[in-house]
Amino acid sequence: GQQVMQIPQYQHVQEGEDFTTYCNSSTTLSNIQWYKQRPGGHPVFLIQLVKSGEVKKQKRLTFQFGEAKKNSSLHITATQTTDVGTYFCAGPEPNFGNEKLTFGTGTRLTIIP
């Protein structure tokens, strides 16, 4: 089956430093979604990317979808303590409609004040 891997698994940064997490799929994706889960909370949708090479920004967050639509990245500029949490990417399984998602393993971000 489809595999979606994320690196790194953990990242500790000083407040104000940048952070990047990478997502790689074993199959070509029709789209990719990103979610954030705060400690003790549930995953919350951040964004969806659909087009090859697409770049979207949300304030300090920049999301990219690779040209081959098999990888994606999330970059946070000048991290703040509110960015703490685990970030997941998710892509639809091939041969299904877009309703069946495979989630990546997640990157847990901790901030050192």
Added chain:
Amino acid sequence: DAGITQSPRHKVTETGTPVTLRCHQTENHRYMYWYRQDPGHGLRLIHYSYGVKDTDKGEVSDGYSVSRSKTEDFLLTLESATSSQTSVYFCAISESYRQYEAFFGQGTRLTVV
């Protein structure tokens, strides 16, 4: 937040006993999912439903069954709980006109002793 309620929120049960977790939605979304979350594994799909009485297996379905007799309710049953099923369980919903963005419930922490 989308109207999704999971019950119970916490449960401790003994090995070999049956357990049922309930997910209730008020959004009238077609798709409903059960995921489990374990350290190092991210979110793994157990079962999902694409309509009343229509369900399909996910990647970790062994030992679990589901039922959906009404649009708003999706039940997950552990027929005979094992310690390996100790986990945090999340229910999620999605709909095509919302680009299959997944809305998650608050989660159920299940401990099998």
